[in-house]
Amino acid sequence: MKQEGSLLFWLGRRYLWRYRWQIVIAFIFMMLEGSMFGFLSYMMKPMFDDVLVGGSRAALTWVGMAIFTIFMIRALSSIIQKVVLTRVSQKTVADIRNDLLAHLMQLDGSFHQKHGPGYLMQRIEGDVGAVSKVWSILITGTGRDVIALVSLFGVAIGMDWRWTLLALVGVPLMIAPTVLLQRYVRKYARRARDISAGLSTRLNEVFHGIVPIKLNRLEIYEANRYKALTKERIRTSVASSLGQSAIPGLIDVMSGIGILAVLLLGGGQIISGEKSVGDFMAFFTAIGLAFEPLRRLGAVSGTWQIAAASIERIKELLELEPELRDPPHPVPAPKGCPEIVLRDVELNYSESAVLRGTSFTAEAGKTTALVGASGAGKSTVFNVLTRLVDPDAGEVTIGGVRTDAMRLADLRGLFSVVSQDALLFEDSLRENILLGREDVPDERLDEVLEAAHVSDFVPRLPDGLDSRAGSRGSNLSGGQRQRVAIARALLRDTPILLLDEATSALDAASEQVVQAALDKLSVGRTTLVIAHRLSTIRNADKIVVMDAGHVVEEGTHDELIALGGAYARLHAMQFEDEQTV
Numbered sequence: 001m002k003q004e005g006s007l008l009f010w011l012g013r014r015y016l017w018r019y020r021w022q023i024v025i026a027f028i029f030m031m032l033e034g035s036m037f038g039f040l041s042y043m044m045k046p047m048f049d050d051v052l053v054g055g056s057r058a059a060l061t062w063v064g065m066a067i068f069t070i071f072m073i074r075a076l077s078s079i080i081q082k083v084v085l086t087r088v089s090q091k092t093v094a095d096i097r098n099d100l101l102a103h104l105m106q107l108d109g110s111f112h113q114k115h116g117p118g119y120l121m122q123r124i125e126g127d128v129g130a131v132s133k134v135w136s137i138l139i140t141g142t143g144r145d146v147i148a149l150v151s152l153f154g155v156a157i158g159m160d161w162r163w164t165l166l167a168l169v170g171v172p173l174m175i176a177p178t179v180l181l182q183r184y185v186r187k188y189a190r191r192a193r194d195i196s197a198g199l200s201t202r203l204n205e206v207f208h209g210i211v212p213i214k215l216n217r218l219e220i221y222e223a224n225r226y227k228a229l230t231k232e233r234i235r236t237s238v239a240s241s242l243g244q245s246a247i248p249g250l251i252d253v254m255s256g257i258g259i260l261a262v263l264l265l266g267g268g269q270i271i272s273g274e275k276s277v278g279d280f281m282a283f284f285t286a287i288g289l290a291f292e293p294l295r296r297l298g299a300v301s302g303t304w305q306i307a308a309a310s311i312e313r314i315k316e317l318l319e320l321e322p323e324l325r326d327p328p329h330p331v332p333a334p335k336g337c338p339e340i341v342l343r344d345v346e347l348n349y350s351e352s353a354v355l356r357g358t359s360f361t362a363e364a365g366k367t368t369a370l371v372g373a374s375g376a377g378k379s380t381v382f383n384v385l386t387r388l389v390d391p392d393a394g395e396v397t398i399g400g401v402r403t404d405a406m407r408l409a410d411l412r413g414l415f416s417v418v419s420q421d422a423l424l425f426e427d428s429l430r431e432n433i434l435l436g437r438e439d440v441p442d443e444r445l446d447e448v449l450e451a452a453h454v455s456d457f458v459p460r461l462p463d464g465l466d467s468r469a470g471s472r473g474s475n476l477s478g479g480q481r482q483r484v485a486i487a488r489a490l491l492r493d494t495p496i497l498l499l500d501e502a503t504s505a506l507d508a509a510s511e512q513v514v515q516a517a518l519d520k521l522s523v524g525r526t527t528l529v530i531a532h533r534l535s536t537i538r539n540a541d542k543i544v545v546m547d548a549g550h551v552v553e554e555g556t557h558d559e560l561i562a563l564g565g566a567y568a569r570l571h572a573m574q575f576e577d578e579q580t581v
């Protein structure tokens, strides 16, 4: 219970406080609506004692008018509070979703490695959706129900406090079962949310991997895995709704006991003339009207359990801090075209060492190539440079400034990265190149398109630059996607260029065009290039050969060939391959 209180407090302080005045207004109208229940039951007394039993025509008019007014006020206040609360509810849900997305994008790569896109999508859509349930409870009138209960019990006590106590004899019987039921609902609600996350993960994997799934004929396998989860979801949903509906059920039982007790005592008192029929009717109407709000409030506790399971998760996510953060006193990024130096960089992923004392210098404005077997740690060097991951030891400087002394945004603003597979968004080609920038003059854009060899293929597309790239760029070929990525990089015009196997996935003809575009891109920038095909880095100013996280050789192509070491062996191997192809 304490924990739930703190969840509610957290939600309130962080997301509701800013709408407090709107909530206060809604609450005032809720109270108005709720108190009308009390008035209504109270009107039963004059209606029976003065009009129906007393026979007064004058009373008939005013009692009738009063009852009509009560219904009018109820209708109006109900409309007003619903509209105000719906607005606040939609706004808070949007606030939480926006915060969550912004926050998740800040979290480290290791977090995203652990939690896939499907899982996170479910957190943002599903869990936040469940929170909006709390709101719908409020909107359907928890506040009004509480006030209604207070006013109804006020009337009931006014009529006869002993009867009221009798009506409530069943309450203590309910407490223990309710607490147990709440726990049960919470447990299944949590499970249901986990299963939902699992389902989205599956779907996400299926639709991303649709081609390999078809080729490996995994359709039935995948369908069965999905089916197993949906089955599990049915089970948990039914279990949770059983728990949820049992609480109002308990309230019914309690009410039955109460009414029986009152009828036995009160009926006797009226027969003996101790009480008027009006008293009894007002009391009975009050208690009768109290059932519905009571049942609804009982159901609220179940719905709250479900929402609490989601709020718990959202809170956990929002409280996660990225490890890779801006330094407290950031140093400005270096100006101009900088030199990059790695000194004794060590990096471990869990237990396995990936970089073991890597040191090398990439000179300003020159092209440095990283070569080595797959898994040698080349891409990891790029990740360390851009601070997607921090090394465990050693230091990395750019233009003499340690990478961890700069703001992350400043650091990453120094790089353009072109890797094996360019990420294109489901948008026009133009938007994919401009990426939201609006300050690019048309001449500059044309220049860039030309240099990146994008102009070579754009005229053949149906809508030119306004053609859609398709989901993940699927309307373009690999080489075309790479050229779009190069155009982006040209526009970014950063002092450092990182190329990670930018041409590896391409056929020979596309490779040539992309290579030509890359050569233009690297002019006047400090360029680091990882290449699988050694022919593409032959002209690099320096070649750094890596093996199992170490730098084993450095030099120009000719020097390394003359040395007759690891590079010469790699080269000989590739040369043989090319001969036999």
Ligand SMILES: Nc1ncnc2c1ncn2[C@@H]1O[C@H](COP(=O)(O)OP(=O)(O)O)[C@@H](O)[C@H]1O
Residues within 6 Å of the ligand: 113, 349, 354, 372, 373, 374, 375, 376, 377, 378, 379, 380, 381
């Ligand atoms: N995020 C990661 N988590 C765990 N291990 C990783 C991660 N990234 C890379 N590795 C491991 O680090 C080693 C080097 O990877 P990488 O730098 O990508 O090599 P490459 O030289 O082929 O680019 C590999 O053995 C890889 O399995």
Ligand SMILES: [Mg+2]
Residues within 6 Å of the ligand: 378, 379, 380
């Ligand atoms: Mg790699």
